[in-house]
Amino acid sequence: xxxxxxxxxQKTEEPLVNTRSGPSHSRLDEAASALxxxxxxxxxxDAVLSRYFRDRLALGQQDRAFIAESVFGVLRRKLLLDYIAxxxxxxxxxxxxxxxxxxxxxxxxxxxxxxxxxxxxxxTRAQGTLPLSVEADLPQWVIERLPEHGEDFIRGLGRALQxxxxxxxxxxxxRATRDEVLARLEAEGIAAAPTPLSPIGIRLxxxxxxxxxxxxxxxxxxxxxxxSQLLGYLLAPRxxxxxxxxxxxxxxxTLMLGALMNSQGRIYAFxxxxxxxxxxxxxxxxxxxxxLHPLVIAHENDTKVKRLxxxxxxxxxxxxxxxxxxLRRNPDLKFRQSPEGVAELVVKQTSILNAAARLVKPGxxxxxxxxxxxxxxNQQIVDAFLAAHPQFTALNCGELLQKQGxxxxxxxxxxxxxxxxxxxxxxxxxxxxxxx
Numbered sequence: 001x002x003x004x005x006x007x008x009x010q011k012t013e014e015p016l017v018n019t020r021s022g023p024s025h026s027r028l029d030e031a032a033s034a035l036x037x038x039x040x041x042x043x044x045x046d047a048v049l050s051r052y053f054r055d056r057l058a059l060g061q062q063d064r065a066f067i068a069e070s071v072f073g074v075l076r077r078k079l080l081l082d083y084i085a086x087x088x089x090x091x092x093x094x095x096x097x098x099x100x101x102x103x104x105x106x107x108x109x110x111x112x113x114x115x116x117x118x119x120x121x122x123x124t125r126a127q128g129t130l131p132l133s134v135e136a137d138l139p140q141w142v143i144e145r146l147p148e149h150g151e152d153f154i155r156g157l158g159r160a161l162q163x164x165x166x167x168x169x170x171x172x173x174x175r176a177t178r179d180e181v182l183a184r185l186e187a188e189g190i191a192a193a194p195t196p197l198s199p200i201g202i203r204l205x206x207x208x209x210x211x212x213x214x215x216x217x218x219x220x221x222x223x224x225x226x227x228s229q230l231l232g233y234l235l236a237p238r239x240x241x242x243x244x245x246x247x248x249x250x251x252x253x254t255l256m257l258g259a260l261m262n263s264q265g266r267i268y269a270f271x272x273x274x275x276x277x278x279x280x281x282x283x284x285x286x287x288x289x290x291x292l293h294p295l296v297i298a299h300e301n302d303t304k305v306k307r308l309x310x311x312x313x314x315x316x317x318x319x320x321x322x323x324x325x326x327l328r329r330n331p332d333l334k335f336r337q338s339p340e341g342v343a344e345l346v347v348k349q350t351s352i353l354n355a356a357a358r359l360v361k362p363g364x365x366x367x368x369x370x371x372x373x374x375x376x377x378n379q380q381i382v383d384a385f386l387a388a389h390p391q392f393t394a395l396n397c398g399e400l401l402q403k404q405g406x407x408x409x410x411x412x413x414x415x416x417x418x419x420x421x422x423x424x425x426x427x428x429x430x431x432x433x434x435x436x
Contacts, residue, residue: 023104027066028091030059030063032091035094039090044330045331045332049067076162076163076327077137081096092117095117136155136158136159137161142334142374145342145375156419161331167203167206168225169181170202170252171200171201171221172222172259173200174263176220178199182202192205196226197230198230203226210223219286223252226422227423227424227426228424232253233401233404234414235257235316238261240264241314242266243265243312244268245316246300247318247319248269248271249273251284254267254269255292258289267291268308269293269294281294300352310359310360314366315356315360315366318370322342322377324372327425328418343376346377361433362433365433367431369429371427373417373427391433396412397411412429414429
């Protein structure tokens with residue numbers, strides 16, 4: 001049996017691509033081969049590509065850039081491509097994406113296609129009026145589980161999810177201020193700007209390689225989507241608090257909480273995966289924080305959890321979810337997830353939220369969050385929890401953020417949409433325990 005709250009979404013991102021490189025016979029063959037492996041949807045697309053590149057060390061940077069760009073391009077528009085050319089092979093899907101969406105000219109492709117492929121491309125149907133699911137490139141079952149905002153809203157959301165996500169950074173305020181980091185980036189010719197919502201976020205233009213940059217190796221910045229950063233401000237831990245990050249994963253949000261607390265108080269980072277938590281160790285060392293304590297737990301009712309019942313000031317539950325809010329980064333998730341999988345996740349989410357709630361002391365705060373867009377994983381979970389736990393009440397997320405200088409129109413829950421807020425899709429609610 002799988003661990004009861006193993007993360008279902010992928011934290012990794014599409015490979016960083018800096019340079020657009022044109023197709024060649026060999027690149028086209030390699031991209032088609034890579035795409036055929038990805039389209040089994042047995043493993044995350046980024047993991048499949050990473051393995052593919054490891055097995056082909058002779059591929060150059062531009063080769064990898066072309067393969068990554070085209071494979072992820074097909075995934076983002078696969079429902080449209082399937083509609084235009086039902087039963088197309090992976091190579092045909094790739095050619096169709098290059099011709100219809102990727103912006104490659106007929107001259108570029110003509111030299112690479114056989115006469116049969118050229119004839120096939122010319123024979124594919126015109127787009128015409130598209131069904132909503134095809135236009136948004138979202139499975140119908142996903143559309144049916146979105147909040148009811150109308151077709152125009154879904155079209156806008158779909159278009160945003162078809163784009164590549166920007167690269168956001170979070171400044172570690174123990175190391176530097178945002179202005180200092182921006183000045184450093186500007187001096188080095190790296191285009192960047194403050195994120196519009198998070199006071200400690202930076203959005204880069206393009207996707208420069210940062211893994212060896214001094215700002216990264218010194219722990220001054222971490223890669224973190226702006227929407228994810230807002231969760232820390234909803235939790236708003238105080239410097240003397242006892243805090244639990246209940247589903248910590250690799251610890252990105254845990255590190256932010258530690259910095260908000262100025263490395264004071266105490267934070268427990270819980271996760272059922274020792275492998276995921278092990279990724280926190282080098283990040284923790286770089287960060288300069290001393291108030292974080294990673295703990296591997298067997299399940300949400302582990303004795304390590306139970307001994308903290310009623311003692312915790314702040315609890316963050318970034319619950320395992322479908323991850324559909326991250327489709328800009330992980331477009332394969334819309335094909336790897338299913339209604340049955342979401343139903344299983346809802347059971348896990350309910351169990352985790354109930355277990356985490358037992359940790360909160362009277363007057364304490366619990367933040368439940370997902371990077372899902374679906375009401376079944378979000379509002380319905382919270383509504384059922386509040387009905388069963390009258391000792392908790394929902395706080396106004398807009399007011400909590402306003403107190404920290406963040407202006408965002410939201411009420412009892414925060415819902416971030418890629419086409420409106422330019423972040424990943426996030427849902428969050430802040431709950432206060434008002435009684436024993």
